[in-house]
Every structure is written in structure tokens, then in C-alpha cells.
Amino acid sequence: MEADAAKLIGAGLAAIGMGAAAIGVGTIFGNFLSGALRNPSAADSQFGRAFIGAALAEGLGIFAFVVALILLFVA
């Protein structure tokens, strides 16, 4: 296999990690929303925590994105 083709396949495989991060972020906001609808008065105080969790989950997807970028443009 050509090295360029292998790089492109690798970048495509790395993009799967972003889908996994999407599941994580969706779980966090879905659970936040279901909790917020049960107890709307407590929702505002937990808003920041929901975003912290989402940011941490998203960070791992971002690493997958960076791996894909490195494969495409650097390696």
C-alpha cells in the first residue's frame, strides 16, 4: 500500500474517535436535560458543571481530531 493512502485511511480511522466523543457529550447533556426537567429549580446551579463535563468529554474527541490532522498535514 502507498504511504499516502495509509495516511488517509489512518486519518479516517482517527475520525471515529470524534464520534465516540459525540456519544459522551450527548449523554452528558441528555442527562442534564432530563435532570433539569425533573427539578428545574436546581438546573441553573448545575449548568456550569454540565459544561465542565462536556468540555472534558469533548477534549478527548479533540485529541482524535488532532491525530487526524497530524496524519494529514504533518506526518
Added chain:
Amino acid sequence: MASPSGGIDPIHQFEISKIGPSINLFGVDVSLTNSALFMILAVAIIYAIMIYGTRLKAIVPGRLQSAAEMLYEFMADTVRSTTGKEGLKFLPLVFSLFIFVLICNLVGLIPGTFTVTSHIVVTFMFAMLVISTVIIYGFMAHGTRFLGLFVPSGVPAPLLPFIVLIEIISFISRPISLSMRLFANMLAGHIALKVFAGFIVLMTTAGGAAIALSPLPLAMIVALYALELLVACLQAFVFSILTCIYLNDALHPGH
């Protein structure tokens, strides 16, 4: 912006170029670049909002004064709720980081401008500033007790070495993940916008039925722009709230 292969090059917008004469100071190239120009522009905008907005100090604030006060109070609330009252001494640092990142992100969204935060060098320096503040303040305020950060209480003795190792690795990866998150979000958003803009060019030059379909990517760009506006504000907020959480470790070490 065409690449040698004839397509659209989505990376071109992140190129740093010199503006004006090149200046050498003690063997270091310090000439003005487009990145530095937009940093200066961002600082100028922040000064304009903050100083011009609050010049009257009216009891009933006008629009610009409300905007400036709301930004400040929003950050003060965030710092107070995550680090407690004693964290308020870090408010100037957190607020400066927040508003600089916010204005840089928003200025970068204007077509034709340069996004300062889309470079890992810039965001990594912000993250190192935060982490070095945490380490220096932690040791200054608590001495060696700051190392208790890596030793959670109530862990069984056989597990302790592994837990400490994991805590140390997670502490070291903090500046990397903090800077990478902001950088990659900005980079990915701008690349996505440019790729969809490239579709329009390709479809209109292809001719035939493709021309009739070319408004579709245009509509997609409008939707992406709305998303990018949200991401620009959200990432500035996430950056500052994570800064607060890391500072909280320095203020209250030990779990």
C-alpha cells in the same frame, strides 16, 4: 486561495505572514505579523469596551456600560461559585484570559481576519500561564502540603501508588488538554467553514445541475456560522471555568 492541486486549500487562512519591515532584535525576529496585529486589535477592542463603556459610571447604565458590567459580573460569579470567596484575588487573571480569548475568537469569525487562538503556540502559552500560576501559588500558600493534591484521602494502601501515578499524569496532561481544546475547536470550525465555501466554488464552476444545488452549501455556511458563534463564546467560557477549577486546586489542595 487555490492550492497547487487546483482545489481549495482550507489551511491557507492560518498562515502567519509578516507585515511591514522585518525587525531583528538581538538575533530574534520580532517583526510585526498578522497574528500580533490581531492581538493588538483585540486588546484595543477590549480597552474600548471597558474604558469607553464605563467612562460615565452612570447609576442607570447605558448599553455599552451594561455589556461591560455584565461581562465582569458574569466572570466574578463564575470565579466565586467555583473557587469560593478567597479565589476572587485571581479574578483579574481569569477575567483577562476570558475576555482576550472571547474577543480573539469573535474577531476571527469576521471573514478575512486572522484567528489568533487557532494557533497552538498562543493557547499553550495561556495554559502554561494558568498551570504555572497554580503551581507557584500552591507552593507559596501551602508549601509541601500542596503535594497532597496527588494523594487522595481514603484510598486503600495497595492502590495508592497507582492512584498517585494517575493523579500526576492527569495533572501533567492538563495544560495540553486545556490548550488543545481551544486551539482545535477554533481550527476545526474555520476549516469546516472554508471547506463548505470551497464546495460553492467547485459546484458553480462544474456547471449543469451542480449550479442549481450550489445554494445548499451556502445555507450550510450560514448554519455553521451560528454554531461557530456559539462555540467561540462557549470555548472562552470553558477555558476560564477550567482555569477556575485548576486554581481551586491551588487554593484548597487535598481532596
